Amino acid sequence: MDPEVSLLETEEKMQKVLEHLVHEFASVRTGKASPALIENIDVFVHAYGSQMKLKQLAVISVPEPRMLTVSPFDPSTTQEIEKAIRESKLGLNPVAGDRSIRVPIPELSEERRREMTKLVKQLGEEAKVGIRAARKDGMDEAKKMKADNDLTEDGQKDQEAEVQKLTDRFVKEIDDHVAHKEAEVMKV
Incomplete structure (x- = not known):
């Protein structure tokens, strides 16, 4: 498999995880009607x-x-x-x-807001697990390409570095979404 195609597939998997998280966040109750x-x-x-x-x-x-x-x-x-x-x-x-x-849509009590922020954090962690699974697939694919002589050892390390960059980017995006949603839930 081509290294570029492998990176694109990994990025696509991570993007789907992020989109799912955003969809899940839409159903988390805040103080306003939606x-x-x-x-x-x-x-x-x-x-x-x-x-x-x-x-x-x-x-x-x-x-x-x-x-x-x-x-x-x-x-x-x-x-x-x-x-x-x-x-x-x-x-x-x-x-x-x-x-x-x-x-x-009744006003959320302080206790209920805290429950909702716990749910938001839990959904964020589940999304990070999905990102790590996509990362593992990307890393395994790099090792497989090295074993099939499609990549050199340096090429494998470069490929793994790119997969790690993608992982870091998507984890940061998840953290940003979680922080934004928590602020939205806690806002009175």
């Missing part, structure tokens, strides 16, 4: 006989800074959507109206 907070809640719809994501069943809007409005495409799913939001681990209490569901 559709990303509830859009991935699983809702079991009896009429369809299947589990679906909330974003597939309704339009989620933010009419006020501390309020979400969920407007189901099919009004018969309102009760199931309301139940799914209530039973999610977000601590939300939805109120069903005639055509939509209002979801007030």
